Amino acid sequence: MKVFLVAGEPSGDRLGGALMAGLRQLVPDVEFDGIGGTQMMAQGLVSRFPMDELSVMGLAEILPKYFHLKRRIRETAEAVLDTRPDVLITIDSPDFCLRVARLVKARSAIRTVHYVAPTVWAWRPGRAAKMAEVIDHVLALFPFEPPLMTAAGMDCDFVGHPVVAEPQATQQEIEGFRATAGVDGDFLLVLPGSRRGEVARLSPIFGETLQRFLAPRPQLRVVVPAAGPVAGLVREAVATWPGDPVVIDPAETALKRAAFAAAPLALAASGTVSLELAAARTPMVIAYDMSWLSRQIISRMLLVDTVTLVNLVSETRTVPEFIGANCRPERIAEGLAQVFDAPEAQTEAMALTMQRLGLGGEPPGLRAARAVLSRL
Numbered sequence: 001m002k003v004f005l006v007a008g009e010p011s012g013d014r015l016g017g018a019l020m021a022g023l024r025q026l027v028p029d030v031e032f033d034g035i036g037g038t039q040m041m042a043q044g045l046v047s048r049f050p051m052d053e054l055s056v057m058g059l060a061e062i063l064p065k066y067f068h069l070k071r072r073i074r075e076t077a078e079a080v081l082d083t084r085p086d087v088l089i090t091i092d093s094p095d096f097c098l099r100v101a102r103l104v105k106a107r108s109a110i111r112t113v114h115y116v117a118p119t120v121w122a123w124r125p126g127r128a129a130k131m132a133e134v135i136d137h138v139l140a141l142f143p144f145e146p147p148l149m150t151a152a153g154m155d156c157d158f159v160g161h162p163v164v165a166e167p168q169a170t171q172q173e174i175e176g177f178r179a180t181a182g183v184d185g186d187f188l189l190v191l192p193g194s195r196r197g198e199v200a201r202l203s204p205i206f207g208e209t210l211q212r213f214l215a216p217r218p219q220l221r222v223v224v225p226a227a228g229p230v231a232g233l234v235r236e237a238v239a240t241w242p243g244d245p246v247v248i249d250p251a252e253t254a255l256k257r258a259a260f261a262a263a264p265l266a267l268a269a270s271g272t273v274s275l276e277l278a279a280a281r282t283p284m285v286i287a288y289d290m291s292w293l294s295r296q297i298i299s300r301m302l303l304v305d306t307v308t309l310v311n312l313v314s315e316t317r318t319v320p321e322f323i324g325a326n327c328r329p330e331r332i333a334e335g336l337a338q339v340f341d342a343p344e345a346q347t348e349a350m351a352l353t354m355q356r357l358g359l360g361g362e363p364p365g366l367r368a369a370r371a372v373l374s375r376l
Helices: 010-026 059-083 094-107 127-131 146-151 171-181 196-214 228-238 253-262 273-279 292-299 309-314 329-341 343-356 364-374
Strands: 002-007 031-035 087-091 111-115 137-140 155-158 187-191 221-225 246-248 265-269 284-288 321-323
Touching: 002 010, 002 059, 002 094, 010 087, 010 111, 010 364, 031 059, 059 094, 087 094, 094 111, 094 127, 127 146, 137 146, 137 364, 146 155, 155 364, 171 253, 187 196, 187 253, 196 228, 196 265, 196 284, 196 329, 221 228, 221 253, 228 246, 246 253, 265 273, 265 329, 273 284, 273 309, 273 343, 284 329, 309 343, 321 329, 329 343
Parallel strands: 002 031, 002 087, 087 111, 111 137, 137 155, 187 221, 187 265, 221 246, 265 284, 284 321
Antiparallel strands: none
16 A cells, blocks of 8 residues: 655644554555655655745745745655555645645546645635545544535544644653753743744744743743754744743653643643643643734634634633734733633633543544545
8 A cells, every 4th residue: 555645844744643653553564655754754754855845834934935835846746646656645734735636636536635624614714615626535633624524525534633642741751851951940831833934923022921921920930842943943032031941952852741741831822732732731821923914814814713722622712812913922921920820710621622632532643544544
């Protein structure tokens, strides 16, 4: 069996790695080809080019790389057609992946699976119908998504979110983290994003937020788990922050896991990290901004009043968020103070989120693999 996979960012790489492990468990002699990152390569993938070339987010951010991305789309589609796999699995990154699928479908009958349903419940609902022109089967992370996909004409299976299968820190790991990082008391966990544009834009805002929030709380330290692609940039950015920041190296996964578990509060960029925090039962405040152009366009297209996944899955609004024009240090600092003083308000919402995403069931990667095989 031959499977061609395409992932364009770290979150997709994690999904792809777990799916590949599930496929190998069910079909031991499966062969993989495509584009991915470290987790997919750990499962045997030899990436055709570095995945981080595709880790671009925001309309204004994509424009300077438009022609390079177009070339990579053509190259990837040609590789699929030359390889003739049993299935093409594209993972998230729809602006890239669905264009690849369109070129492949125009010249072949290769079955196409897309892992992660488009957020048609949040904006641009017409994407589902357009996606159905080139995608046969969708693997959904959230339980409310399959009806939306099947209504558009695609097969769809809810396979659970990978966050529920990730290990949580032990007490020994937490003690090891405190000893290694030199953090004895309470601290604030700060996560400024996994893309260069995010870190560059959010770091000054987060730095000023910390000045305000830590001024009456000088005992708090700041701990910053750095994402692999931006570790160097994060170290430069936090040098001027208060709280004597401790940066956790991306390779130290046990330290990161322990920091998540031990933190009484987190300030994070919007994204799947909110689910990682919920899995660790860490109360949070979410903040995010983008370029002026992206902000103007996207804000006019949003169909929901929150972009925080914990709020959406739990059907609550317990996690404060400061998005776009609202991403201002004085407002974020006030939100942090409110959660710091009453963190228990988020406890039930985080537990409900994990339950609805499949906690306690079969690992999502294996569920996804079964879903792919069942419809071939």
